[in-house]
Amino acid sequence: MSNSEHTTRQPFQPDQFWRFCLQHYSLGGVSQACLQLQDDFRGNVNLALLLLWLDSQQYPLSETEIRQLDKALAASDSQLKAYRQLRRALKPQLDQPGYQQMLDFELLLEQSQQQDLIRCLNHQAQQARAALPPPADNLAQYCQHLNAANLTAAIRG
Secondary structure: OOHHHHHHOOOOOHHHHHHHHHHHHOOOOHHHHHHHHHHHHOOOHHHHHHHHHHHHOOOOOOHHHHHHHHHHOHHHHHHHHHHHHHHHHHHHHOOHHHHHHHHHHHHHHHHHHHHHHHHHHHHHHHOOOOOOOOOOOHHHHHHHHOOOHHHHHHHHO
């Protein structure tokens, strides 16, 4: 995709990304690989899935753009981690409906974080692109940054 195509492309839609995530996360082995990326490598599952989604659309990002997306998650990621820790701590004290309610709220936080990512991505798309084309394998680049390159294929499903 040329630099001019990046700047003229229609904005990315959060609902399309959400549907992709729900479908892809349900593939065998993907959820386990994503949780390993999150728990063992401090990776962000929403960012990894966004990068995979962009790879599937042949929409390359530069390393700088990926870092900007990662940085845009600082506040929501902190909130999600704190909530996830609370949910895990309270699990033994909750009945199934109470625990499910906590899981459902965490899913809303995840969806909100995805909207943050899409906003940042759309902002990047409006900015001028560098003269050289960036690398095309966004997910592999992110996993490599986390020293989790071995999880790239598993996250792809």
